[in-house]
Amino acid sequence: MTATEKSTSAPRRLQWMTATVRDVLDETPRVRSLVLDIPGWPGHRAGQHVDVRLTSEDGYQAQRSYSVASPPEAPQVMLTVERLPDGEVSSYLAGDLRVGDSFELRGPIGGYFVWIAALGGPLFLVGGGSGIVPLMAMLRHRAAASSQVAATLLYSSRTAADIIYRSELDRLAGKGDAFRLVHTLTRERPSGWTGLARRIDRAMLAETAFTPEASPRIFICGPTPFVETAATHLRDLGHTAHLIKTERFGPSGR
Amino acid sequence: MNGPPISRGFRGRGRGSDASARVPPGQHLVTDFPVLSAGPTPPADLANWRFAIDDGDSPVGEWSWEQFNALPQTDLTVDIHCVTTWSKLDTSWRGVTIDALLEAAGLAEPPGPFALIHCDGGYTTNVPSEDLVDGKAMIATQFDGEALDPEHGGPARLLVPHLYFWKSAKWVQRIQFLDSEVPGFWEENGYHIYGDPWREQRYDGD
Numbered sequence: 001m002t003a004t005e006k007s008t009s010a011p012r013r014l015q016w017m018t019a020t021v022r023d024v025l026d027e028t029p030r031v032r033s034l035v036l037d038i039p040g041w042p043g044h045r046a047g048q049h050v051d052v053r054l055t056s057e058d059g060y061q062a063q064r065s066y067s068v069a070s071p072p073e074a075p076q077v078m079l080t081v082e083r084l085p086d087g088e089v090s091s092y093l094a095g096d097l098r099v100g101d102s103f104e105l106r107g108p109i110g111g112y113f114v115w116i117a118a119l120g121g122p123l124f125l126v127g128g129g130s131g132i133v134p135l136m137a138m139l140r141h142r143a144a145a146s147s148q149v150a151a152t153l154l155y156s157s158r159t160a161a162d163i164i165y166r167s168e169l170d171r172l173a174g175k176g177d178a179f180r181l182v183h184t185l186t187r188e189r190p191s192g193w194t195g196l197a198r199r200i201d202r203a204m205l206a207e208t209a210f211t212p213e214a215s216p217r218i219f220i221c222g223p224t225p226f227v228e229t230a231a232t233h234l235r236d237l238g239h240t241a242h243l244i245k246t247e248r249f250g251p252s253g254r
Numbered sequence: 255m256n257g258p259p260i261s262r263g264f265r266g267r268g269r270g271s272d273a274s275a276r277v278p279p280g281q282h283l284v285t286d287f288p289v290l291s292a293g294p295t296p297p298a299d300l301a302n303w304r305f306a307i308d309d310g311d312s313p314v315g316e317w318s319w320e321q322f323n324a325l326p327q328t329d330l331t332v333d334i335h336c337v338t339t340w341s342k343l344d345t346s347w348r349g350v351t352i353d354a355l356l357e358a359a360g361l362a363e364p365p366g367p368f369a370l371i372h373c374d375g376g377y378t379t380n381v382p383s384e385d386l387v388d389g390k391a392m393i394a395t396q397f398d399g400e401a402l403d404p405e406h407g408g409p410a411r412l413l414v415p416h417l418y419f420w421k422s423a424k425w426v427q428r429i430q431f432l433d434s435e436v437p438g439f440w441e442e443n444g445y446h447i448y449g450d451p452w453r454e455q456r457y458d459g460d
């Protein structure tokens with residue numbers, strides 16, 4: 001008998017589905033959102049991801065994970081992809097792909113890096129670069145559910161031009177419903193910039209995070225070194241490890 | 255049935271290498287060593303570090319860092335496969351095989367057919383006992399000739415390279431042998447109970 005036959009829970013097989021691009025939105029010079037029609041999409045929770053599989057004309061396939069950017073309430077699934085230099089899959093999804101094209105995906109995947117409004121807060125979100133994507137799904141869900149849970153987003157981008165979802169974030173922050181938006185830029189300080197302009201550090205996290213006594217639910221997403229830095233400082237500041245959830249998108253950076 | 259939709263203009267670059275026979279379906283090769291874990295990296299505290307083997311609820315062996323490092327050490331060079339689709343070839347590790355640990359605990363074989371691996375931070379993963387013995391798995395303390403980096407699971411992680419890499423649990427503290435199969439953390443969260451990369455057992459039901 002093999003271990004697989006011992007599995008007790010009824011398997012919910014994740015089927016490959018066909019996604020068709022309904023719309024393409026340029027978010028920044030290197031980042032593009034794809035609005036998808038996916039017949040049979042079972043719905044998702046904010047923070048989950050999908051696996052995308054591309055097939056070339058000669059049958060070669062490549063598979064990568066992408067977070068869902070849209071909230072469960074949205075009629076279409078949105079992905080947001082950063083084009084990496086020489087990136088096998090991202091340079092196609094955020095490059096050659098056109099409205100009307102189709103590719104395969106399956107999901108939603110992941111029951112861990114997930115926030116639903118009913119879980120309450122406060123909510124402390126820390127995003128680096130494209131790591132904003134699953135956090136944006138949480139903020140969009142919070143708005144769609146009219147949740148008044150106190151929420152703070154600390155969002156690190158290279159330059160002001162690299163900020164993804166900038167105007168939508170400003171709009172959410174302007175609603176006066178206990179959502180605080182803090183930007184930091186790591187590669188420039190434009191004139192008139194009122195946000196922070198350095199890499200995330202302990203002092204920045206101490207100032208922006210809720211106190212450990214408030215037991216915020218913390219979600220950190222971005223390149224690996226960014227996530228490591230943020231998670232380590234937050235733990236050292238006294239936040240309980242089991243309330244700190246992390247999603248690492250990228251390479252080790254070394 | 256129609257085949258998958260073709261992405262014209264998508265060329266891909268992963269195929270045709272000599273190494274492709276060593277790359278399971280849906281995986282691609284990387285040369286760096288990506289880090290994935292569910293929460294913060296725990297700080298290493300070697301003075302208080304312990305590794306234990308339990309038979310159900312009864313302890314059958316426990317080692318301090320010094321005692322652990324005095325056990326017979328084994329070098330292993332293996333390919334590793336992460337469920338997020340990267341694979342890395344020829345990674346080299348040093349540590350203590352589960353066979354050697356069982357022997358040091360005076361056991362001829364695992365005391366139960368299933369193992370639940372417990373880690374710092376409360377993370378768990380399940381592995382059938384037969385996948386841990388006969389040189390198939392170790393508790394690794396070195397990677398590439400260096401002490402294992404905390405980001406990569408140091409001071410010690412389980413290494414079960416023939417299963418998807420989430421099974422090679424970081425910051426390992428204890429192996430509990432059990433009579434029945436108890437799903438671990440990712441396995442409870444929709445990932446496959448066994449996780450064979452060659453059968454692409456990524457998610458529950460694959």
Ligand SMILES: Cc1cc2nc3c(=O)[nH]c(=O)nc-3n(C[C@H](O)[C@H](O)[C@H](O)COP(=O)(O)OP(=O)(O)OC[C@H]3O[C@@H](n4cnc5c(N)ncnc54)[C@H](O)[C@@H]3O)c2cc1C
Nearest residue numbers: 064065066067080081082087088089090130133249250251
């Ligand atoms: C759970 C999960 C969710 C993800 N969600 C998103 C998302 O919402 N949006 C998104 O854009 N990406 C996301 N990613 C990353 C994505 O899966 C791919 O890794 C990324 O698009 C690169 O794939 P590629 O084929 O283009 O590059 P590859 O061909 O795999 O790599 C090209 C080069 O870029 C380097 N590289 C790989 N990944 C990164 C990175 N993240 N940053 C910088 N350099 C890198 C590689 O080391 C290599 O040198 C997610 C990853 C995970 C694990």
